[in-house]
Amino acid sequence: xxxxxxxxxxxxxxxxxxxxxxxxxxxxxxxxxxxxxxxxxxxxxxxxxxxxxxxxxxxxxxxxxxxxxxxxxxxxxxxxxxxxxxxxxxxxxxxxxxxxxxxxxxxxxxxxxxxxxxxxxxxxxxxxxxxxxxxxxxxxxxxxxxxxxxxxxxxxxxxxxxxxxxxxxxxxxxxxxxxxxxxxxxxxxxxxxxxxxxxxxxxxxxxxxxxxxxxxxxxxxxxxxxxxxxxxxxxxxxxxxxxxxxxxxxxxxxxxxxxxxxxxxxxxxxxxxxxxxxxxxxxxxxxxxxxxxxxxx
Numbered sequence: 394x395x396x397x398x399x400x401x402x403x404x405x406x407x408x409x410x411x412x413x414x415x416x417x418x419x420x421x422x423x424x425x426x427x428x429x430x431x432x433x434x435x436x437x438x439x440x441x442x443x444x445x446x447x448x449x450x451x452x453x454x455x456x457x458x459x460x461x462x463x464x465x466x467x468x469x470x471x472x473x474x475x476x477x478x479x480x481x482x483x484x485x486x487x488x489x490x491x492x493x494x495x496x497x498x499x500x501x502x503x504x505x506x507x508x509x510x511x512x513x514x515x516x517x518x519x520x521x522x523x524x525x526x527x528x529x530x531x532x533x534x535x536x537x538x539x540x541x542x543x544x545x546x547x548x549x550x551x552x553x554x555x556x557x558x559x560x561x562x563x564x565x566x567x568x569x570x571x572x573x574x575x576x577x578x579x580x581x582x583x584x585x586x587x588x589x590x591x592x593x594x595x596x597x598x599x600x601x602x603x604x605x606x607x608x609x610x611x612x613x614x615x616x617x618x619x620x621x622x623x624x625x626x627x628x629x630x631x632x633x634x635x636x637x638x639x640x641x642x643x644x645x646x647x648x649x650x651x652x653x654x655x656x657x658x659x660x661x662x663x664x665x666x667x668x669x670x671x672x673x674x675x676x677x678x679x680x681x682x683x684x685x686x687x688x689x690x
Contacts, residue, residue, distance in 0.1 A: 398470050398491050403525075403540055410515065410527060411536065413461045415549055417454045417513050418531040421498065424450040425532075428505065438505060450504065451477055454497035454513060462493060471517070476627045492518045494653075496627035503573065503596030509533075510573065512599030516630035521654035523634035528599040537603060537635050544639040546606070556606040556639040558668045564679060566590055567611035570601045580616040583663075583689050587680060598624065602632040605668055606639055612676070613666040623661040626653050636666060642673035646681050663690070 397403060428434045428448075437449050455477040462473060471491035493515065498504060500511035509532030516526035528537040534548045547553045561567050564587055571580065573594040584592060593610055595601050604610045617623035629651055633643045643666040644650060651660055665680065667673045684690050 399468070401466070401469060407538065407540060409461070409465055411538075411547075413458055414513065414515075414527060414529045414536055417457055417497070418529055418534075418549070420453050420457065421450055421504070421511070421513070421531045424448070424453075425504065425507065425509075429507065434505070447477065448498065448501060448505065451498040451501065455495065458495055458497060458513075458515065474627070476625065490520050492521075494518055494523075494627050494630045496631075499599050499628060500597030503600075508573070508596060510596035510600045512597040512603075514599050514627060514631035516627075516634055518630060518653060521652075523630045523653070526631035526634040528603060528631050528635055530597075530600055530603055533603070535603065537599075537606065539635045539638045542638070544606075544635050546603075557608045558606060558639065558641065559608045559611050560669070561611050562669065562672045562675075564589060564612075564676065568593060568609070570595055570604055570610040570613050572596070572615070577616055579618075579689060580614065582687075583616070583680075583684060584614065586683055586687055586689075598628050599632045602636045602641075602666060605641060605666065606636065611668045614680075615660075615664040617659075617661045619661065621661075623659040624664075625660060626658040629660050629664075632666075637670065640670060641666060641668055642670035644673065644677065646677060646684070648674045648677040 504511040
């Protein structure tokens with residue numbers, strides 16, 4: 394386990410982040426009630442240049458977390474890259490070994506739709522690899538934490554529980570979880586051909602990964618092709634470090650690790666997250682063969 398910069402104490406850092414995250418949870422839950430009023434909702438949602446929605450909740454949580462880290466650790470050699478402050482130069486990755494990657498509201502569409510499938514992602518990357526992370530799911534009263542070695546979930550009162558992933562190894566026995574709002578017909582064809590036992594649909598990647606950590610699902614598949622919208626580093630960094638340190642695996646179709654710090658930060662192609670890193674290579678090979686046999690990609 395590598396040391397944090399300037400000998401930052403991991404337990405003190407987690408205490409600071411824990412407090413900040415529960416404040417963020419209060420903000421998001423408050424907004425989730427307010428937007429049930431249609432008149433309020435019309436002023437609550439804005440569109441980015443790429444027509445993706447951004448809300449007042451995104452911006453408030455972003456400001457809360459960024460300001461907290463900057464104020465508390467102003468002398469530490471790390472920087473913060475957030476989805477909502479992406480106007481910053483993209484070569485941030487090259488300036489320091491340590492980089493916070495923040496998505497203040499992953500699953501914005503689900504948040505607006507009132508499904509509860511939204512999360513806050515915060516990861517600390519070291520040399521472009523996720524080192525520790527947090528996934529906050531306000532509607533579940535869950536704070537998933539990776540301290541760089543161990544993974545657990547706790548609620549606002551501090552009650553802790555460990556991941557409880559399934560031991561299912563065969564694709565035909567597995568429940569797959571995939572995107573609720575991204576209507577990807579090719580991915581649907583692939584999932585149908587694999588013939589999973591059951592399919593679930595959900596927003597936020599953090600929520601999807603948490604569903605596998607709870608044992609509710611077994612595998613998550615994402616597909617984005619060139620020219621399509623794609624997840625970015627802030628979508629995957631925190632869920633990945635929590636999931637992999639709990640014993641799962643997230644890779645591309647060729648069983649290769651995700652690459653962070655690319656100029657466009659896109660995580661495109663077919664990405665697979667499965668419940669057991671030992672069995673993951675076999676899962677990738679089986680899915681790849683199905684795709685090749687049917688000329689899907």
